[in-house]
Amino acid sequence: MRQAIPSTATQPLELPLAGATAARDALWSATHAARAALADDLAELDDTQWAQPSLCGRWIVEEVVAHLTAAASTGTVRWLTSILGARFDSDLHNQRRLVEHRGATPAETLERFRRVITSTTAPTGHTAAWLGEVIVHGQDIRRPLGLPHTPPVQAVTEVARFYASRDFTVASHSTAKGLRLEATDGPFATGAGPLVSGTTLALTMAMAGRHVYCDDLTGPGVPIMRARCSP
Structure with a gap:
């Protein structure tokens, strides 16, 4: 069944004029809406589309989704441990975390992504960057597949x-x-x-x-x- 998109997914982001906490909360709300909208689009893909190349380097669509799940599941300590373990090789770090969060099937990969839609976990407090992760990687997926979507x-x-x-x-x-x-x-x-x-x-x-x-x-x-x- 097609997942309903929260109403915030189609509403403009209204950033408060004062208060860092309120502004951060608004960015997280936009991030959650962007994830929900992407999950809704992903639910309509067939196995061939899940295996299509994305705009993100060598990654296919399913790998990009697993990467987004990893980003929403990795806090500061976990990120530091991982990047140190990869000897500061960001590509190796990203690949390891991607494999960790990719499912045995595209359906499982999507289900894992759904679980982190409302996550506020991130490696750093740069909330706009993590909103950017979802917006950019969402378009990395949609543009090659011809899926129409314009974020707010x-x-x-x-x-x-x-x-x-x-x-x-x-x-x-x-x-x-x-x-x-x-x-x-x-x-x-x-x-x-x-x-x-x-x-x-x-x-x-x-x-x-x-x-x-x-x-x-x-x-x-x-x-x-x-x-x-x-x-």
């Missing part, structure tokens, strides 16, 4: 601002450096230099290194961004 602009705006401010899980700040980014569907705008414009989602995905989203951007700065996020 205000939620994506928070991720875009975080990505533009620093290199964290992705080299997003480096990708945007020296460019003027302007969203065509929301308030996100940052930087100075050759202009790159497009939807907030396209800008965010390009900052995350997903080069195919450069096709959705316009402006004289696009060739520079495309070169920086090419595989």
